[in-house]
Amino acid sequence: xxxxxxxxxxxxxxxxxxxxxxxxxxxxxxxxxxxxxxxxxxxxxxxxxxxxxxxxxxxxxxxxxxxxxxxxxxxxxxxxxxxxxxxxxxxxxxxxxxxxxxxxxxxxxxxxxxxxxxxxxxxxxxxxxxxxxxxxxxxxxxxxxxxxxxxxxxxxxxxxxxxxxxxxxxxxxxxxx
Amino acid sequence: xxxxxxxxxxxxxxxxxxxxxxxxxxxxxxxxxxxxxxxxxxxxxxxxxxxxxxxxxxxxxxxxxxxxxxxxxxxxxxxxxxxxxxxxxxxxxxxxxxxxxxxxxxxxxxxxxxxxxxxxxxxxxxxxxxxxxxxxxxxxxxxxxxxxxxxxxxxxxxxxxxxxxxxxxxxxxxxxxxxxxxxxxxxxxxxxxxxxxxxxxxxxxxxxxxxxxxxxxxxxxxxxxxxxxxxxxxxxxxxxxxxxxxxxxxxxxxxxxxxxxxxxxxxxxxxxxxxxxxxxxxxxxxxxxxxxxxxxxxxxxxxxxxxxxxxxxxxxxxxxxxxxxxxxxxxxxxxxxxxxxxxxxxxxxxxxxxxxxxxxxxxxxxxxxxxxxxxxxxxxxxxxxxxxxxxxxxxxxxxxxxxxxxxxxxxxxxxxxxxxxxxxxxxxxxxxxxxxxxxxxxxxxxxxxxxxxxxxxxxxxxxxxxxxxxxxxxxxxxx
Numbered sequence: 001x002x003x004x005x006x007x008x009x010x011x012x013x014x015x016x017x018x019x020x021x022x023x024x025x026x027x028x029x030x031x032x033x034x035x036x037x038x039x040x041x042x043x044x045x046x047x048x049x050x051x052x053x054x055x056x057x058x059x060x061x062x063x064x065x066x067x068x069x070x071x072x073x074x075x076x077x078x079x080x081x082x083x084x085x086x087x088x089x090x091x092x093x094x095x096x097x098x099x100x101x102x103x104x105x106x107x108x109x110x111x112x113x114x115x116x117x118x119x120x121x122x123x124x125x126x127x128x129x130x131x132x133x134x135x136x137x138x139x140x141x142x143x144x145x146x147x148x149x150x151x152x153x154x155x156x157x158x159x160x161x162x163x164x165x166x167x168x169x170x171x172x173x174x175x176x177x
Numbered sequence: 178x179x180x181x182x183x184x185x186x187x188x189x190x191x192x193x194x195x196x197x198x199x200x201x202x203x204x205x206x207x208x209x210x211x212x213x214x215x216x217x218x219x220x221x222x223x224x225x226x227x228x229x230x231x232x233x234x235x236x237x238x239x240x241x242x243x244x245x246x247x248x249x250x251x252x253x254x255x256x257x258x259x260x261x262x263x264x265x266x267x268x269x270x271x272x273x274x275x276x277x278x279x280x281x282x283x284x285x286x287x288x289x290x291x292x293x294x295x296x297x298x299x300x301x302x303x304x305x306x307x308x309x310x311x312x313x314x315x316x317x318x319x320x321x322x323x324x325x326x327x328x329x330x331x332x333x334x335x336x337x338x339x340x341x342x343x344x345x346x347x348x349x350x351x352x353x354x355x356x357x358x359x360x361x362x363x364x365x366x367x368x369x370x371x372x373x374x375x376x377x378x379x380x381x382x383x384x385x386x387x388x389x390x391x392x393x394x395x396x397x398x399x400x401x402x403x404x405x406x407x408x409x410x411x412x413x414x415x416x417x418x419x420x421x422x423x424x425x426x427x428x429x430x431x432x433x434x435x436x437x438x439x440x441x442x443x444x445x446x447x448x449x450x451x452x453x454x455x456x457x458x459x460x461x462x463x464x465x466x467x468x469x470x471x472x473x474x475x476x477x478x479x480x481x482x483x484x485x486x487x488x489x490x491x492x493x494x495x496x497x498x499x500x501x502x503x504x505x506x507x508x509x510x511x512x513x514x515x516x517x518x519x520x521x522x523x524x525x526x527x528x529x530x531x532x533x534x535x536x537x538x539x540x541x542x543x544x545x546x547x548x549x550x551x552x553x554x555x556x557x558x559x560x561x562x563x564x565x566x567x568x569x570x571x572x573x574x575x576x577x578x579x580x581x582x583x584x585x586x587x588x589x590x591x592x593x594x595x596x597x598x599x600x601x602x603x604x605x606x607x608x609x610x611x612x613x614x615x616x617x618x619x620x621x622x623x624x625x626x627x628x629x630x631x632x633x634x635x636x637x638x639x640x641x642x643x644x645x646x647x648x649x650x651x652x653x654x655x656x
Contacts, residue, residue, distance in 0.1 A: 123404035140216035
């Protein structure tokens with residue numbers, strides 16, 4: 001059987017917050033809320049775990065710093081010593097700007113790459129993109145979606161729960177692959 | 178409001194609720210967006226710009242800027258073919274309009290990063306209306322700046338010699354040179370600005386993807402949107418990424434103009450060899466960048482009808498920043514002069530007196546009047562909100578900041594230690610043309626951006642509309 005999702009729309013952000021909390025409390029883990037803009041605190045209410053992105057960024061930043069030091073030390077003080085004005089072959093002082101820039105550069109690249117990797121993007125399509133309500137989540141509504149892949153999923157319970165939480169247009173959407 | 182939520186709200190103390198409501202419902206502060214638009218209105222407003230047929234004014238403007246860019250391109254080709262001898266550079270003035278323009282354009286970019294990163298960290302919500310276009314401006318300005326540094330190298334086809342790569346000569350680049358630092362700083366700056374800008378654009382591309390009528394346009398936006406759905410789980414990571422970008426861009430923007438100033442400050446030329454240069458250059462960069470943002474946004478809000486989004490409050494705030502940074506720049510001018518006298522160094526003293534009274538005095542006084550005197554009108558709120566006036570002042574500041582760089586470069590070089598080697602520099606038509614061409618490139622890119630890319634940060638504006646964020650949910654914050 002194809003995957004399915006039970007979706008419901010919300011327009012009031014406070015009602016949405018309440019609904020998100022209740023769905024989490026009901027024990028669902030495989031549900032999502034699509035919003036046109038970041039809603040503060042929604043991730044916490046949904047029980048989203050803190051992202052590991054900062055560790056990726058930090059790791060890349062440290063790598064950038066090491067690369068810069070290694071590059072300048074090896075090229076200047078090991079591989080080809082070139083005396084210019086009697087200045088030292090390597091020093092943290094003249095090296096500082098490049099150490100800094102490479103740290104920033106690698107942090108930025110890793111943050112960018114890590115963000116999309118952790119989000120599972122880019123993707124060519126989404127299996128629910130044919131649903132008009134789902135698309136409107138980029139405009140002016142919040143769409144709560146409980147996926148059939150959740151281990152405690154049952155169509156009726158999910159529909160009932162969303163209706164009870166004051167979602168409008170509660171519907172079952174079939175995934176199109 | 179839903180009854181269950183009301184119940185959960187009233188569980189909190191009524192006093193704090195009243196206080197909270199007062200802040201949320203009554204406009205103690207001027208609203209960030211006028212006319213109380215709904216979420217859908219914001220979407221439409223921005224997409225209407227993209228979907229509107231380009232009118233005759235737009236096409237006329239575009240053809241003029243393209244023409245300028247093309248002419249600049251021709252002169253660049255001429256410079257490459259003939260060598261930099263076609264410029265007015267001479268001994269002792271080996272740096273002229275090329276480096277002036279480089280520093281000018283890099284400086285312009287700084288306002289974009291300041292708005293997107295520093296104001297984000299300071300939770301200045303008013304930035305949402307202007308950050309997108311200011312960031313775009315940053316990237317286009319960096320493109321122009323790169324053109325000039327590339328041109329000034331002389332043998333432009335050997336630009337890869339600036340990069341550390343293993344080569345047949347077994348030689349490496351000289352990391353002790355500030356010009357090398359520049360290569361890393363400017364390229365890092367360009368790359369990070371582009372990534373930051375693009376990351377901010379992804380949710381808005383997704384909005385465009387879903388709602389533009391043209392099938393082809395939707396496909397193109399679809400590619401750039403990376404398949405964004407607005408999932409709260411994605412927003413969680415996204416906001417973290419945004420924070421990290423802001424966090425690293427803040428020191429980055431300060432470092433870039435610092436490194437640019439090192440090109441001068443680490444030399445031993447009188448008038449350049451000063452420790453005040455890094456902060457002085459950074460303040461000047463932000464000053465000039467905001468002036469350019471002003472110039473462009475005043476035109477854009479007029480033509481595209483964005484007065485409800487880019488409000489007088491935004492312009493007022495930017496004018497305050499122009500005033501503040503203008504004062505810093507003015508302080509730096511005075512302090513430079515003072516230190517030249519106080520140091521007791523004859524050469525330093527001479528260079529500064531020569532700046533104000535010598536061959537380039539005209540340039541010095543243009544700089545002082547545009548940068549120090551003209552922003553003083555912004556002490557008055559009425560004048561900070563006078564659109565025609567601020568348009569004129571923003572142009573003045575643009576001019577003044579260009580002359581600042583010109584003054585620093587030519588006055589220090591044309592008269593240095595030995596009177597026998599003194600000279601004078603003026604540009605040739607080639608240099609002037611390339612400068613005009615750089616404006617052509619900049620404005621062409623900006624026009625195309627305004628037409629095809631969501632010009633206002635849709636998602637960010639939605640997130641600061643009144644009522645768009647939940648009212649103190651008890652799970653919200655710990656404190």
